[in-house]
Amino acid sequence: xxxxxxxxxxxxxxxxxxxRKRKIIIIATIVAILSFASVAFADPVIKLILNGQExxxxxxxxxxxxxxxxxxxxxxEALGVKIDWDGKTNSVIIxxxxxxxxxxxxxKLEEAIKLLLPKDxxxxxxLWAEGVKIRNGALQYVVMSPELQKEKYEYFASLxxxxxxxxxxxxxxxxxxxxxxxxxYRYEVEFxxxxxxxxxxxxKQFVTVKDFDGSWLISAIENIDVKGKITELTxxxxxxxxKIFVEDDTPAMGSxxxxxxxxxxxxxxxxxxxxxxxxxxxxxxxxxxxxxxVDGPMIMIYPxxxxxxxxxxxx
Numbered sequence: 651x652x653x654x655x656x657x658x659x660x661x662x663x664x665x666x667x668x669x670r671k672r673k674i675i676i677i678a679t680i681v682a683i684l685s686f687a688s689v690a691f692a693d694p695v696i697k698l699i700l701n702g703q704e705x706x707x708x709x710x711x712x713x714x715x716x717x718x719x720x721x722x723x724x725x726x727e728a729l730g731v732k733i734d735w736d737g738k739t740n741s742v743i744i745x746x747x748x749x750x751x752x753x754x755x756x757x758k759l760e761e762a763i764k765l766l767l768p769k770d771x772x773x774x775x776x777l778w779a780e781g782v783k784i785r786n787g788a789l790q791y792v793v794m795s796p797e798l799q800k801e802k803y804e805y806f807a808s809l810x811x812x813x814x815x816x817x818x819x820x821x822x823x824x825x826x827x828x829x830x831x832x833x834x835y836r837y838e839v840e841f842x843x844x845x846x847x848x849x850x851x852x853x854k855q856f857v858t859v860k861d862f863d864g865s866w867l868i869s870a871i872e873n874i875d876v877k878g879k880i881t882e883l884t885x886x887x888x889x890x891x892x893k894i895f896v897e898d899d900t901p902a903m904g905s906x907x908x909x910x911x912x913x914x915x916x917x918x919x920x921x922x923x924x925x926x927x928x929x930x931x932x933x934x935x936x937x938x939x940x941x942x943x944v945d946g947p948m949i950m951i952y953p954x955x956x957x958x959x960x961x962x963x964x965x
Contacts, residue, residue: 700728763792764865771859771866775825775837778857778868782841783820787811795860795867805945818845829923833861834869836923843903851903856923856942872960874902876909877940880933891930893955896939910955911941919961928963938964 696711697704698720705728711720722742726733730752732745768774774793781789787806790813791799806813814820821844829836837857844850858870878898886892893912901907919928933939941958948956 698725700725760792767793767865769866771835772825772827772837774859774866774868775839775857779823779825779839779841782814783823785812785814787813793868795862795869798867798869798871818843818849818851821850828856829925831925834925835859835866838923853902853904872942872962874905874940875943875956876906876911877902877964878908878938880935880937880939883933883935891933894933894939895953896941906954908953909941910953911943911961912955912957913961914944914957916944917958917961919963921963923962933961933963940964 696713696718698707698711699705705724707721707724709721711718713719723733726744730749732748734743734745735741736743768777778790778793781787781793787809788811791802791806791811794802821842823839823841826838826840827835828838835858837859838854839857840852840854842850842852854874856872856874857868858872859866860869876896876898878896878901880894881897882895883891884893884895891913893910895908896911897908898905899907913930917930919930919932920926921928940962942960943956944959946957948954
């Protein structure tokens, strides 16, 4: 028989408490909030969309009192969860044992890989760079610190764990140590890109490696979104520096030649490639800086405007 689920038109979430259990008996009707499945009302026939793909159902979703009745079986099976009907108890039975087993398998594989990771900090950076070169997000992810993994998980997942582009592609990379302290090392990684025409250009990223209980892991990755001289300073209330304007006559490929750089509450300013922190008041006209923008929305006018994640005063 077809099993139906009442869902809000704002989304379906099969997660949380009941998806973590191996078997759950749901009496009567399940009410859930949609998050990664959505119902589209543009057409007379209501569509059920899961992760961007339309799910075909034997029984069409039906609007009812501001909600939508949808066949639950097709959703659960699309998520890899078994579902059955118990006529004796008039119950829907959901079994997520197979899904939980897959999750455990992935967790144990990650734990095993971490045991096999190189103990040398430079080798960790090489492994990450190789992951970037071959577009393997999982390889990049496994050498990251827990905090950085948490920060980057949604990014990798949104790409299906395949990063970069098929063209241009990374031909090679070079790694250079630019800073070290007792438990922190920073490396400049220069990637050389090419394409079918044979054209080449380079792009740099800065990778920080730290000692986490005897294991070297990547704690931060910085891009160069804009690099150049500070030509303008904008102050707000109480003479607080709100933004700087950075210009570069010879920008590198992949960087802006000029940009409005916002100084946020979480913006970090460092002296060179060290961990010595500076204050916004230390920034002056004529200083040469390189800026890594925060991930997220930016004003895409020209020149662009975005909040800085890290500002490094080069000279």
